[in-house]
Amino acid sequence: MTKDYDYLLKVLLVGDSDVGKHEILSNLEDPTTESPFCSNNAYKTTTILLEGKRVKLQLWDTSGQGRFCTIIRSYSRGAQGIILVYDITNKWSFDGIDRWLKEVEEHAPGIPKVLVGNRLHLAFKRQVAAKQAESYASRNNMSCFEISPLCDFNIRESFCELARMALHRNGMEHIWRSNKVLSxxxxxxxxxxxxxxxxxxxxxxxxxxxxxxxxxxxxxxxxxxxxxxxxxxxxxxxxxxxxxxxxxxxxx
CATH class of the missing domain: 1.10.287 (Helix Hairpins)
Known part of the structure; x- marks a missing residue:
């Protein structure tokens, strides 16, 4: 059976329970499927085009509760990327990124990470400055995006950046760079x-x-x-x- 993708990457979305991780996945074309391993998790798949190659992402959405410690131990070994999500209108959710980052580094050290500030469409209620998030991401070797599921803004871009980082980390970038789509x-x-x-x-x-x-x-x-x-x-x-x-x- 022919595969409908060139690469398959497993990505975890982590962050507090009210930061809108489900919002990020809700507009993707593939239907949400309950995980067969954990009823409190849902995962969704989507395919992006990166340098002429089809990259299929398995996006695992966690509940954001304390149980995440168990989840990260179970699934981090097979994950190729992490999306750390906070709400730009909730400073507490941004402060909580430290806790999530420590958990990730403990159980999946060196894994590529992208920091995502959700709900940019509510920027008039902003509590976290963009420069503050960019500085934090830079100190922790992460890329940083502010996104809006309502406007479909920067979601694909953040996925593409994480996929690019994951392929680079696994030594696969020379393959898709040498096979770019012809002009x-x-x-x-x-x-x-x-x-x-x-x-x-x-x-x-x-x-x-x-x-x-x-x-x-x-x-x-x-x-x-x-x-x-x-x-x-x-x-x-x-x-x-x-x-x-x-x-x-x-x-x-």
């Missing part, structure tokens, strides 16, 4: 060159500048093909290069 120009060049020859490009009803780009692309592609052909021929002479011969025989 529209490159796709067009590839399609045209594949259906014609370098010499026939001049006869195409295209502007001179476009023809020049196509010729350059065609010649570059041809040179790459020739290089690959030469390397293919050399495989018969050097199938299992030793450490002393790697510099003189490169296998494509």
């Amino acid at each position: 529209l120009q490159e796709l067009c060049c590839r399609t045209i060159v594949r259906r014609t020859s370098v010499y026939a490009i001049d006869s195409l009803p295209l502007p001179t500048s476009v023809k020049s780009t196509l010729k350059s692309y065609a010649l570059t592609t041809s040179q790459c093909f020739n290089s690959l052909t030469q390397n293919s021929k050399s495989r018969n002479r050097c199938k299992t290069p030793t450490s002393s011969s790697r510099n003189s025989c490169t296998i494509a």
